[in-house]
Amino acid sequence: MFYTYRQNNSGGYFIQNDEVDMFVIVEGDNHQDIQKIADRIFENHSEYCTCCGERWSDCDEDWSELTNEPMINSTSVYEVEDYWYKGYNAIIYYKNGEKETVELCKKLLHEEMLNRGKDSLYIEIEDDRFYFVDGLDRFIAPEGVVFWEESDKCSADHKGVDTIVVYGKSYIRFKKHGIVSSRIDKLEGSKNIYDKCLLFSDLADILLKRMKPSGIELDEDVLNYCMNNNVGCRVVSNNDVEIYFK
Secondary structure, three states: OEEEEEOOOHHHOOOOOOOOOOEEEEEOOOHHHHHHHHHHHHOOOOOOEOOOEOOOOOOOOOOOOOEOOOEEOOEEOOOOOOHHHOOOEEEEEOOOOOEEEEEOOHHHHHHHHHHOOOOOOEEEEEOOEEEEEEOOEEEEOOOOOEEEEEEOOOEEOOOOOOEEEOOOOEEEEEEEOOEEEOOEEHHHOHHHHHHHHHHHHHHHHHHHOOEEOOEEOOOHHHHHHHHHHOEEEEEEEOOEEEEEEO
């Protein structure tokens, strides 16, 4: 028989490690055996505060229901897809001494992975390079390109953040050695924005080779590249150049 202990986030946090998680499920012959095993498991993981109460409740014979298989809220632990349990595990202690950790909401998490970056910009930063994430795919930004988020109300530099998901009415701009891009709506999705980043980087390299003290020369090669790739460039102020997407 099995009993499922649900951890109370006493003090405002859950303890998650190799021994306990949001759910701990213990197998035993009866309530008393199960509680004895649980007491040993929880011995070093029972911090609590008087406001929130004890972290673990006992397996009580009068009201605690045992199940024939590991379950959470009448659902097999392997089939739990509750949004509130996303990112947590259930740790099962079998009476033969074996232990199993079950990641909860795997289907839900997988679906979220598949949808990353589809209708909103999703970026990951690793080793000072940033990647556009589209589902399970990652596309590395060209070297030398940096970006920032901008909205109608404020702007923010996300340098140093490991993962960025841009929500709300906001935009992205690219910059490479003084050349900037026009605003790009984050709702275009990661892959489309990545493609624009490649175009921006290529055209920026072309322009930088034509940099002179008096400004950048927009010669026929530059104009042909812009026409063939549906982009443009213009001097905005003080010889600063902006690349825009048509």
